[in-house]
Amino acid sequence: MGHKKICLNCKKAFSIYNNESKEINLTCPECKSKMVLVSHRFRPPKQTDTKQWDLAKYLITNGFAYQHIHEDYKYVQYPKTMEEAVEFVLKFKSQAYIIKE
Numbered sequence: 158m159g160h161k162k163i164c165l166n167c168k169k170a171f172s173i174y175n176n177e178s179k180e181i182n183l184t185c186p187e188c189k190s191k192m193v194l195v196s197h198r199f200r201p202p203k204q205t206d207t208k209q210w211d212l213a214k215y216l217i218t219n220g221f222a223y224q225h226i227h228e229d230y231k232y233v234q235y236p237k238t239m240e241e242a243v244e245f246v247l248k249f250k251s252q253a254y255i256i257k258e
């Protein structure tokens with residue numbers, strides 16, 4: 158599975174290529190803050206779309222880095238609004254990733 162690294166501060170996503178060394182550098186080249194790893198399925202919103210970035214940040218910090226979430230053996234769609242996201246996080250808590258610092 159591929160990953161992207163994203164800077165929630167700059168609202169930018171960076172692809173990670175296979176030829177990159179095993180140590181993934183998570184320091185943002187622009188603001189120097191620590192980036193987070195998310196699934197390649199994450200579609201970065203436009204930089205100006207702060208609502209969608211707030212939603213992404215909320216999901217990621219709650220352990221939902223766009224990995225597959227399933228219910229009744231089916232994959233669940235990720236929420237599109239903050240309201241849905243709050244419910245989603247509660248409902249699928251047991252499938253959240255534990256974020257390693």
Ligand SMILES: [Zn+2]
Nearest residue numbers: 164167185188
């Ligand atoms: Zn940054």
